[in-house]
Amino acid sequence: QVQLVESGGGLVQAGGSLRLSCAASGGTFSMYALGWFRQAPGKEREFVEAISRSGASTYYADSAKGRFSISRDNAKNTVYLQMNSLKPEDTAIYYCAADVTNFGTSDTQYRYWGQGTQVTVTS
Secondary structure, three states, rough: OOOEEOOOOOOEOOOOOEEEEEEOOOOOOHHHHHEEEEOOOOOOOEEEEEEOOOOOOOOEEEOOOEEEEEEEEEOOOEEEEEEEOOOOHOOOEEEEEEOOOOOOOOOHHHEOOOEEEEEEEOO
C-alpha cells in the first residue's frame, strides 16, 4: 500500500508559478499511475493531470493545458506538477492520487490519495 505526501503549495500572485511535489512510500512507485486533482471551496473535486507508470503518456484537463505540466521521477518516488501562469481560479487544495490498475481522469479510478496541499492565487 502506497502512502502519498504532497508539498509545495502556498500563496502566489496571479501570473506566478508553483511546483507541487508528491512523495510516495510503501509501494513500488513505478507500478502506479499517478494523478493530480484539485478541489476549490464549495466545488467538487476535479481532475487536473495524470501520468502513466512509465511517464510516456499523460492526460490533462482543458484548464491546465499550456500552463501545467506533470512529470515523475521513479528513482525519487516523486511526481510533480509544475504550474505556470497561475490564475485566481486555480485556488484549491491539490491532491495527489495513485492506482496500480487504472490510469485515467476520474477520481474514482484512483485508490490511494494524499492529504492535499493548499494553493492560493491572489489577483
